[in-house]
Amino acid sequence: MLQYVAKRVLLMIPTLIAISIIVFTIIQLPPGNYLESYIAELQAQGESVDPQKIAFLREYYGLDKPLPEQYLHWATGMLRGDFGYSFEFNMPVTKVVGDRMFLTIIVSFVTILFTWAVAFPIGIYSATHQYSWGDYGLSLVGFLGIAIPNFMLALVMMYVANVVFGTSIGGLMSPEYIGKPWSWDKVRSVLEHSWIPVVVIGTSGTAGMIRRLRANLLDELQKQYVVTARAKGLPPRKVLRKYPLRMALNFFISDIGSLLPHIISGAEITAVVLSLPTTGPMLLAALKSQDMYLAGSFLMFLAFLIVIGVLISDLALVALDPRIRLQGGVAR
């Protein structure tokens, strides 16, 4: 068991290195040296260029050094918690980012809980009532959930919430908490404001999960042990609760690997529409102004979040599933 955990954690390292190389490549992709175009832009705006600052930036990124060295500098900087310097905001990325990454984690986490809470009963109902009207109806709703782009859903929900409930939506907390240190009231305010983004982000993920859970459970329901249990006279509800449901629970955790990237993607674009103080709007702004180091940090952070999420789900699976625990490996 411990050996497996150690192996799993070690395996993460090359993945993260590879991801960081890809992100660094993307940072370097825009043609020309960022600094040069930055200076040119400043001069075009008629602002004077502070040679000291330019020198500082050049020094900071080692921009006149060869690429591999720049990469090493950037990557090791991240390990020290130094995510680089935002050209756009003129301050270290960590300061620009502030609470945003933390809020992204919260929103993603709550969305996963929401997805589970909705997908679980519906998936079970669909599988046990296959080809009933309820199943067809829920499947159609699920398909619609996949088909409606979530940014549109966000817009419409925002409008509906405004008209029906009379609340102005947007943001993740009441204005008086912005910039304040974390307290229980602030947490409650965040939770109160987060239901719209959570519903919007969760919809398409939930739809996908219901379909996968239904297919999985249908397979499980046809297995011989279920037939045996039924033949022995166990009531259907108990059969369901005792065996296939427990298998399905397993699936819930192992499915995080495909759910999490989806949720994070959805969270980014929904956050732009709802102007949530998460990474989304900032990432878009950074990309639009070609502030690549800031954008790169966000990308790196999101990928890291997914890698960690998958790691946690794998470890939870080991803890939960005796077959994996006893054989010392994940059977895939």
Added chain:
Amino acid sequence: MSTLELPPAAKTTDHFVSTEPFDPGSAVRLTPEQERLYLASQWKLMWWKFKLHRVAVVSGVILLAMYASTLVTEFLAPYNLHTRHTDFIYASPQPLHLFHEGRFVGPFVYDRHKALDMETLRRNYPEERTTPHPLRFFCSGDSYRFWGLIDMSFHVVCPPEDATLFLLGTDRLGRDVLSRILYGARISLTIGLLGITISFALGLVIGGLAGYYGGWVDMTVQRMIEIIRSFPELPLWMALSAVLPVTWSPILIYFGITGILALLDWTGLARAVRSKLLALREEDYTTAARLMGARPSRIIGRHLLPGFMSHLIASATLSIPGMILGETALSFLGIGLRPPITSWGVLLNEAQNINVVALYPWLMLPVVPVIIVILSFNFFGDGLRDAADPYR
């Protein structure tokens, strides 16, 4: 061994041999239906099975109609893509009428004129229900360049000579939303097809190599797929499309975006190809082919791939909607396609804030075709997947 003798050649056998042609089905006669079933080719069986899935067939027809419409968009759209009507800015959808004062006239519209609401400063376009203006059919209207080649002005439907025809309203420059949606289909629909072609090719080659060679090739490909998959799709798409050079022409951007969408999408297909190949390469017929000296490319292409091509096509169909949604999202955010190229996402870019939802909700209409296409592709792909293995 000189005692060995062959029997005399001309000697007839003692037992009876029928001279009738051999008919293996003589013992158990097949009914004509059974015969049709057993003799049908695999593709024919798939077609029969696919036809059973009603929703999938309907979806297929819808998709076919939509793709066919992109061939003759210029005829179908009542206006040119770029025609501006400065008198009709943010005009609401114009109703189409059939009866004028209880008398049947055929499809017609009433004339409308701008009336500024002095309190809210909103533009209203009330109808003047005095004279009906019948629509013209198969007529000459806005001029355009058919497929960018031939100057023409033929339309299936034109607005009346002295009135307008904005069935779905107009946007902030007074351009007809319906026409723009029709033109947008051209870009939005082809981007999915083009993207899937690229990602299909990538998936086949990379997955094929990994599955056939196994070993370190397989290991490398597997790791690569894992790493690509651990990126959140949309942010990576955003980053890549944001670094497309600003100096590129819109057409180049179009191909660039398609490439980006395809670049991240091939992993699923490659995985499917790999796992199938791993299983199939142990089959006897593969060994036979190898012993006969067939090259790997021939074994993969001629013997292995056809065995599960139908599955691949089905799963490729299921991944087209993701690409269409991806393009829509990128263009919506303003880092995908840019005007003058018009896709549904570019149109939705106009509907970015809540004011639009409240004041000009018809600007969100381009989302309707998006939903229809995504649903159709999902159902169509589902039907294909069920039909892909007709022997089950």
